[in-house]
Amino acid sequence: MNHSVCIISTRAPYHGHAAREALDAALVSASYDLNTSVLLMGDGVYQLLNHQSPEQLPRKNLSALLKALPLYGIDSVFVDYESLQERDISEDQLSEGYTLLEEGGLAPFIAQHDKVLNF
Amino acid sequence: MKYALAIYGAPATSQAAQTALHFAKALINKGHSIHRLFFYQDGVHTATTLASPPQDEQNLPADWAAFIGEHQLDSVVCIAAALRRGVIDASEAERYERPAHNLTDPHQLSGLGQLIDAGLEADRLVTFGS
Numbered sequence: 001m002n003h004s005v006c007i008i009s010t011r012a013p014y015h016g017h018a019a020r021e022a023l024d025a026a027l028v029s030a031s032y033d034l035n036t037s038v039l040l041m042g043d044g045v046y047q048l049l050n051h052q053s054p055e056q057l058p059r060k061n062l063s064a065l066l067k068a069l070p071l072y073g074i075d076s077v078f079v080d081y082e083s084l085q086e087r088d089i090s091e092d093q094l095s096e097g098y099t100l101l102e103e104g105g106l107a108p109f110i111a112q113h114d115k116v117l118n119f
Numbered sequence: 120m121k122y123a124l125a126i127y128g129a130p131a132t133s134q135a136a137q138t139a140l141h142f143a144k145a146l147i148n149k150g151h152s153i154h155r156l157f158f159y160q161d162g163v164h165t166a167t168t169l170a171s172p173p174q175d176e177q178n179l180p181a182d183w184a185a186f187i188g189e190h191q192l193d194s195v196v197c198i199a200a201a202l203r204r205g206v207i208d209a210s211e212a213e214r215y216e217r218p219a220h221n222l223t224d225p226h227q228l229s230g231l232g233q234l235i236d237a238g239l240e241a242d243r244l245v246t247f248g249s
Contacts, residue, residue, distance in 0.1 A: 003239060021160050021200060028231040034239075115238045118246055119127070119160075 004035040006113035010042035022119035041080035123241035128248025129161035130179040135248025187225040
């Protein structure tokens with residue numbers, strides 16, 4: 001059994017605990033030896049912004065956890081291009097280590113996974 | 120068909136828990152089976168036994184508990200999400216030295232692995248509220 005799982009994360013990083021809890025699901029999925037991808041779309045793309053300093057909220061820095069995902073067997077974080085465009089976010093505002101899904105790439109990307117969990 | 124339901128919205132702030140209950144009842148009526156219910160994120164508030172709405176309003180946590188009991192369903196509440204939000208069973212209350220516990224009986228606290236497992240085991244995993 002070697003299923004592939006896509007975790008879709010659609011919430012801004014400090015909007016409640018939704019973004020953190022989506023990543024937790026991704027980490028558990030990877031720990032089951034499932035090929036796991038994380039897809040940021042909608043407000044989820046804000047999770048990749050550079051220069052986050054949530055310490056004063058206080059919250060843990062979510063972008064640090066995103067960068068650490070390869071350590072847990074999740075090779076890349078995928079980002080929806082149209083979600084970036086809608087929010088006027090340019091790529092130089094994002095921290096490194098992601099793969100951009102070009103226009104029209106979203107549906108085929110999701111379809112190539114056996115299981116999709118949407119958060 | 121074998122279904123699993125994931126519920127992410129709280130009963131007081133989202134339609135998710137109520138829609139999911141209607142959907143679950145419809146599944147049973149149509150002869151489908153429910154492999155597992157998984158309450159995650161704010162959905163864990165559905166599992167509190169302390170919700171006490173006015174008598175002429177629906178008590179969604181109580182309705183869920185009755186439905187789960189009647190059909191002997193496997194209902195899992197994510198332990199990490201629940202502890203974060205103050206939904207806690209007797210053994211966790213003891214572990215964290217809390218003065219009370221409020222997890223309704225037919226639910227069980229367990230890990231996120233139960234959600235991933237439900238996604239793999241069920242023919243369909245349906246999400247309510249995200």
